[in-house]
Amino acid sequence: MKIALITGGSRGLGRNMAHHLAARGVDILFTYRARRDEAETLIADLNLMGRKAVAIQLDTGMTAQFPGFVASVRAALRDEWGRDDFDYLINNAGMGLYTPFAETTETQFDEVMNVHFKGVFFLTQALLPLICDGGRILNLSSGLARFSYPGASAYAAAKGAVEVLTRYLAMEMGPRRITVNVLAPGAIETDFGGGRVRDNAELNALIASRTPLGRVGLPDDIGGVVSLLLSDEAGWINGQRIEVAGGIHT
Secondary structure (H helix, E strand, O other), X not given: OOEEEEOOOOOHHHHHHHHXXXXXXXXXXXXXXXXXXXXXXXXXXXXHOOOOEEEEEXXXXXXXXXXXXXXXXXXXXXXXXOOOXXXXXXXXXXXXXXXXXXXXXXXXXXXXXXXXXHHHHHHHHHHHHHEEEEEEEEEEOOHHHOOOOOOOHHHHHHHHHHHHHHHHHHHHHHHHOOEEEEEEEOOEOOOHHHHHHHHOHHHHHHHHHOOOOOOOEOHHHHHHHHHHHOOHHHXXXXXXXXXXXXXXXX
């Protein structure tokens, strides 16, 4: 039985990833930041699919919470699965920031870096003893690390740092046969960033016009690729950036 740990799994892309992985027979550990009700509904969904699921509260931007979180993960693995390790780590949790460079405050910068880079770095480090040899780590980046839109400088810079970190992790995890890749979604219709891509018709149409496939992305476009990248068939993909953005700005 495979187990995936998804940060930010209670909503948006993380929730969709959980559904796709569960459909492939994977059990799910996931984090939520504040909305326990959303976490409970996902647990119920996954249970109906015949999968075990456990939710643990975590703010991935608060490294002081990591020791307690790791202890909770250990307990869940032991109590629910009779294991002391898990197979897949997906560093998905995130928050948006859309502020011009000249107006970005140090507080905003720190918040974005703490969640999207520092948190990914040190949470992965803390969880390494629990990831089984031959397992997988999948980090989340963004198309904005390759192409540029005004107002995303801090967010995109953090994602660029994650992409570099991914290559180094792939090298250093090699002796344990743990593959490490980074997935870079394009614009997706979710509530991320206040639902701006989903709810702003003008922005939605602009992105669609620049995408060869003629639309913005949907959560299933990402969740399906995640399940593929964590499948046995994808085991030789390592240290790679995979952009899933419909070919935008190709």
